[in-house]
Amino acid sequence: MQKTFHVPHTPIEQFTLENGLRVILNEDHSVPVVSVAVYYDVGSRNEREGRTGFAHLFEHMMFQGSENVPKAAHFQYISNAGGTMNGTTSSERTNYFETLPSSQLPLALWLESDRMRSLAVTQENLDNQREAVKEEKRLRYDNQPYVNGFLRLFEMSFQNPANAHSTIGSMEDLDAATVEDIREFFRVYYAPNNAVLSIAGDFDPPETRSLIDKYFATIPSQQPPPPVDVSEPVAVAEQTDVFLDRLAPVPAFALGWKIPARRTPEFYALSLASHLLFEGESARLYQKLVKGEESIVQIQGGIDERRGPSGLFIVVIPKPDHEGTHIREIIFDEIRQLATAGPSAEEMEKLRNNLFNAAVRSRQSSLFRAQQIAESALYDDEPELFNTDLQTYLDVTADQIRDVVAQHLDTDNRVLLNIEPSAEEAAPAAPHEPGEPDQPTAPLPQVPPSPDDAPAGAPLPVAQPQPIESN
Amino acid sequence: MQAETFRREMPSPLAAHPLNLPVAFGTTLSNGLGLVLVEDRRLPLISFRLAFRSGDANDPENLPGLSDMMSHLLSEGTETRTSRKIAEEIERLGATLSVGSTSDFSTVAASSLSIYAAEVLELLADVTLRSTFPQNEVDLARENTKQLLIQQRAQPNFLASERMAGVIFGTHPYSSISPTEEMLDALTRDDLLSFRVSTFIPNSAELVVIGDFQHDDLMGRIDELFAGWDRGDASPVPSPALPKRTERTIYLVDRPGSAQSNIVIANEAITRTSPDYFPMLLMHTILGSNASSRLFMNLREHKGYTYGAYSNLDARRLAGTFRATAEVRTAVTGASLQEFFYELDRIRNDAVSNEEITNAQSYLSGVFPIRIETQDGLIDQIVNIKMLDLPDDYLRTYRDQVNAVTTADIQAVAQKYVTPDKAAIVIVGDAAEVTDQVKPYSDNIEIYDTEGNPKDSVG
Numbered sequence: 001m002q003k004t005f006h007v008p009h010t011p012i013e014q015f016t017l018e019n020g021l022r023v024i025l026n027e028d029h030s031v032p033v034v035s036v037a038v039y040y041d042v043g044s045r046n047e048r049e050g051r052t053g054f055a056h057l058f059e060h061m062m063f064q065g066s067e068n069v070p071k072a073a074h075f076q077y078i079s080n081a082g083g084t085m086n087g088t089t090s091s092e093r094t095n096y097f098e099t100l101p102s103s104q105l106p107l108a109l110w111l112e113s114d115r116m117r118s119l120a121v122t123q124e125n126l127d128n129q130r131e132a133v134k135e136e137k138r139l140r141y142d143n144q145p146y147v148n149g150f151l152r153l154f155e156m157s158f159q160n161p162a163n164a165h166s167t168i169g170s171m172e173d174l175d176a177a178t179v180e181d182i183r184e185f186f187r188v189y190y191a192p193n194n195a196v197l198s199i200a201g202d203f204d205p206p207e208t209r210s211l212i213d214k215y216f217a218t219i220p221s222q223q224p225p226p227p228v229d230v231s232e233p234v235a236v237a238e239q240t241d242v243f244l245d246r247l248a249p250v251p252a253f254a255l256g257w258k259i260p261a262r263r264t265p266e267f268y269a270l271s272l273a274s275h276l277l278f279e280g281e282s283a284r285l286y287q288k289l290v291k292g293e294e295s296i297v298q299i300q301g302g303i304d305e306r307r308g309p310s311g312l313f314i315v316v317i318p319k320p321d322h323e324g325t326h327i328r329e330i331i332f333d334e335i336r337q338l339a340t341a342g343p344s345a346e347e348m349e350k351l352r353n354n355l356f357n358a359a360v361r362s363r364q365s366s367l368f369r370a371q372q373i374a375e376s377a378l379y380d381d382e383p384e385l386f387n388t389d390l391q392t393y394l395d396v397t398a399d400q401i402r403d404v405v406a407q408h409l410d411t412d413n414r415v416l417l418n419i420e421p422s423a424e425e426a427a428p429a430a431p432h433e434p435g436e437p438d439q440p441t442a443p444l445p446q447v448p449p450s451p452d453d454a455p456a457g458a459p460l461p462v463a464q465p466q467p468i469e470s471n
Numbered sequence: 472m473q474a475e476t477f478r479r480e481m482p483s484p485l486a487a488h489p490l491n492l493p494v495a496f497g498t499t500l501s502n503g504l505g506l507v508l509v510e511d512r513r514l515p516l517i518s519f520r521l522a523f524r525s526g527d528a529n530d531p532e533n534l535p536g537l538s539d540m541m542s543h544l545l546s547e548g549t550e551t552r553t554s555r556k557i558a559e560e561i562e563r564l565g566a567t568l569s570v571g572s573t574s575d576f577s578t579v580a581a582s583s584l585s586i587y588a589a590e591v592l593e594l595l596a597d598v599t600l601r602s603t604f605p606q607n608e609v610d611l612a613r614e615n616t617k618q619l620l621i622q623q624r625a626q627p628n629f630l631a632s633e634r635m636a637g638v639i640f641g642t643h644p645y646s647s648i649s650p651t652e653e654m655l656d657a658l659t660r661d662d663l664l665s666f667r668v669s670t671f672i673p674n675s676a677e678l679v680v681i682g683d684f685q686h687d688d689l690m691g692r693i694d695e696l697f698a699g700w701d702r703g704d705a706s707p708v709p710s711p712a713l714p715k716r717t718e719r720t721i722y723l724v725d726r727p728g729s730a731q732s733n734i735v736i737a738n739e740a741i742t743r744t745s746p747d748y749f750p751m752l753l754m755h756t757i758l759g760s761n762a763s764s765r766l767f768m769n770l771r772e773h774k775g776y777t778y779g780a781y782s783n784l785d786a787r788r789l790a791g792t793f794r795a796t797a798e799v800r801t802a803v804t805g806a807s808l809q810e811f812f813y814e815l816d817r818i819r820n821d822a823v824s825n826e827e828i829t830n831a832q833s834y835l836s837g838v839f840p841i842r843i844e845t846q847d848g849l850i851d852q853i854v855n856i857k858m859l860d861l862p863d864d865y866l867r868t869y870r871d872q873v874n875a876v877t878t879a880d881i882q883a884v885a886q887k888y889v890t891p892d893k894a895a896i897v898i899v900g901d902a903a904e905v906t907d908q909v910k911p912y913s914d915n916i917e918i919y920d921t922e923g924n925p926k927d928s929v930g
Contacts, residue, residue, distance in 0.1 A: 003586045008514060030513050031844045032488035068478050072763075072772045077481060079763035080830040082837005101837045106482035114478060131775030135731070139778050139798045143730040145625045202488060218475065246728055249625045250618070281558035291555065294611055297618040319618060346563060353565025357584050360514050364845040 019221040020193025026200040034201035035366040036108040037097040039374040042189035044167040053169015056089040060129040067118035102202035113215035145247040149419035156415040191222035198374035201366035230308030244422035269404035295322040339410040342402030503674025509681040517682030518582040518846040525670035528644040536650025538572040547608040575788040576858035585683040596696040604663040641714035672703030677857040716893040720915040725902035732804040732900030740793035743786040750880040755784040756831040805908030
């Protein structure tokens with residue numbers, strides 16, 4: 001059944017300007033469209049206590065004008081040129097991106113360079129965007145069932161405040177942000193030597209190189225930002241807590257494990273293990289619980305991928321009259337089974353084909369390519385990872401998956417949060433994190449907050465209206 | 472800051488490159504099944520979509536949500552495969568298979584690496600033609616959907632959509648947006664089987680394929696799988712007139728403790744094939760389709776009331792709406808209505824500027840190729856064209872149609888379809904906090920609970 005398959009190589013060119021800006025080019029002329037992504041090495045992991053949500057609030061300020069671009073004109077320029085744009089903030093980084101007709105590449109470079117070199121911050125604009133961010137928080141977190149409970153799970157999972165707090169932050173901390181804070185943050189983190197510029201699509205490389213030089217080369221570099229400590233103590237015992245949710249119509253529970261950082265051998269193997277446990281309708285836990293026992297309505301799980309200690313989560317909504325304790329026993333049994341017998345040959349074939357399919361399908365979009373390549377350049381200084389990472393996943397063996405599940409998931413090193421409907425306001429826990437508000441039938445937020453699938457803090461809602469859609 | 476004067480002005484664009492629209496091969500099998508095949512060899516991928524001109528609007532009156540339930544259950548068992556076997560076969564190929572319905576049509580979609588095209592198309596055909604709706608799967612779906620109905624009622628945007636659809640569409644089939652508890656209790660296996668047989672017929676279907684395939688091989692495979700499928704008779708969808716609105720009314724769904732008010736201001740508007748479609752599309756782009764439109768600039772960038780304020784042009788086969796929406800903090804619910812009505816009046820009363828129409832035309836023309844960059848993007852467009860009876864040259868002439876619209880056309884459709892004095896204003900929020908704020912905007916206020924029942928008073 002398994003056929004041999006070769007993924008086409010994506011050509012990537014990289015160079016660094018004298019000011020330290022890393023530049024990545026991926027030329028592809030299939031559609032007259034170009035995508036530009038600028039990634040800054042700053043996210044909620046860089047926030048200090050009392051300033052949670054700051055990296056994301058700052059991201060909004062990047063659309064509020066610079067020396068030669070008035071407030072909100074960024075939106076206007078891009079739309080009027082026939083483009084789309086957005087930005088997102090995660091624990092790891094803040095990104096800004098636009099996709100345009102390829103003739104409009106100079107516009108994108110002009111806009112991105114102007115805000116990199118000369119962001120203009122006023123009290124009035126800060127107050128305005130603070131309100132927009134608070135509404136974003138209400139929309140995606142505070143007015144949704146289960147979402148704030150899920151954020152509580154992060155706080156339980158991580159002990160280091162750099163990891164434990166959410167990207168959206170708290171209302172109090174948002175209120176405390178000042179214009180001076182914004183200016184200082186800009187100086188420290190928004191320097192060319194702390195950023196990657198990535199361009200994918202229909203462009204002419206020599207012409208593009210000279211445009212990049214023109215717009216970016218004179219932006220001065222800065223001292224490197226202070227290092228971040230994201231180290232975590234190893235947890236030693238199960239932690240349990242209850243979250244009272246006044247919007248939740250029925251109880252739910254969430255389980256979380258702390259796992260090793262991205263790009264470790266353990267992380268690759270655990271990603272594949274998580275696929276076998278809860279991705280798709282053939283997944284072990286779906287077949288066991290939604291089918292089989294018929295004890296739950298829905299199960300969602302995922303991996304929170306970070307450069308430091310990362311997370312693996314499962315969220316379950318049981319049916320009425322089904323005990324969480326019993327459901328969790330089934331989950332732990334299934335994990336134990338994977339930890340002793342390992343994946344079957346059929347499951348390994350499934351992983352292989354899914355890896356190929358995902359790798360090829362995602363390459364269609366110039367924006368996806370620009371973003372993924374930028375991320376590898378930013379985190380690893382290795383843009384070619386876009387091409388080579390697939391093989392690392394393919395090389396993971398069934399035995400490695402078995403062993404890593406035994407070592408990291410079949411343990412007492414986990415957190416359990418019971419989310420219970422309540423007429424009361426939620427307990428002292430801080431609120432936060434992403435949920436896709438446009439899907440009335442999805443009871444659970446799109447957990448976990450993978451920065452790529454569910455941007456934690458886009459300045460705009462993620463779904464843009466289609467030009468010729470029926471609804 | 473410094474003397475780089477080139478930074479002061481927006482740069483001129485480079486030479487534009489033409490968009491080469493992919494060439495589609497179209498034909499019809501003898502049983503009436505339409506085919507659209509687009510060869511795309513950029514990557515070793517293939518995407519299939521089998522679309523039927525039958526959607527939620529075709530649900531029998533006593534079984535609202537039947538299309539939805541059939542979509543959900545189609546891949547839960549066939550004559551030769553169990554639910555589990557289907558899921559395992561698809562996922563072992565790294566492929567996807569999904570079924571869904573909109574108001575006007577239903578689709579069975581599949582995609583995979585092109586090396587698995589034959590296997591995936593066979594699975595797609597099997598669930599479409601030979602699904603059996605096993606009793607245990609029907610019972611499970613019934614129970615799980617009842618739980619999902621409970622979850623839906625916790626979502627403010629579901630409550631807003633439900634109330635809006637009921638108010639605007641009245642007795643029209645578009646008024647129902649979800650199955651009901653009674654429907655789920657009544658639903659049988661036979662209902663599903665006979666609905667599939669009567670609505671999934673080749674003569675009301677189009678199979679769209681985009682990807683890396685050999686034409687003759689694919690045609691041979693399609694013939695093998697679909698040529699023996701018998702024609703049927705499509706039954707027409709009843710389309711009663713929508714309730715005539717004579718005044719502005721507020722429909723307040725009381726959600727105590729709500730952190731925001733979800734506001735939807737709606738009017739009846741156009742069908743998808745209306746000659747007013749392109750003027751409406753331009754009007755919508757200027758008023759509220761994106762982050763540079765008037766509503767966003769006003770309610771978010773100036774007032775800071777919301778994360779986003781937009782308009783929505785919802786043009787379907789039989790009827791449609793035009794809506795303005797935002798989720799705002801409770802305290803500014805009334806103030807937001809003031810800004811909404813300011814903008815709705817303005818687009819009616821004053822012609823848009825030449826600059827605005829040029830920008831909107833440039834936006835729509837520019838984002839067009841971005842939408843068809845991927846196989847899924849292009850297949851969405853082709854399916855819409857086929858299912859909503861748009862002309863075959865729609866993609867080729869789209870930009871000309873956009874550019875032909877004038878400022879006078881825009882004002883004419885705004886005056887015709889944006890009618891604030893007859894608008895339905897749906898608000899999902901905390902009635903105790905909101906009622907006094909919204910009173911100035913209408914004397915007619917109806918209050919509902921989250922179950923959809925009328926409420927006499929707030930408390």
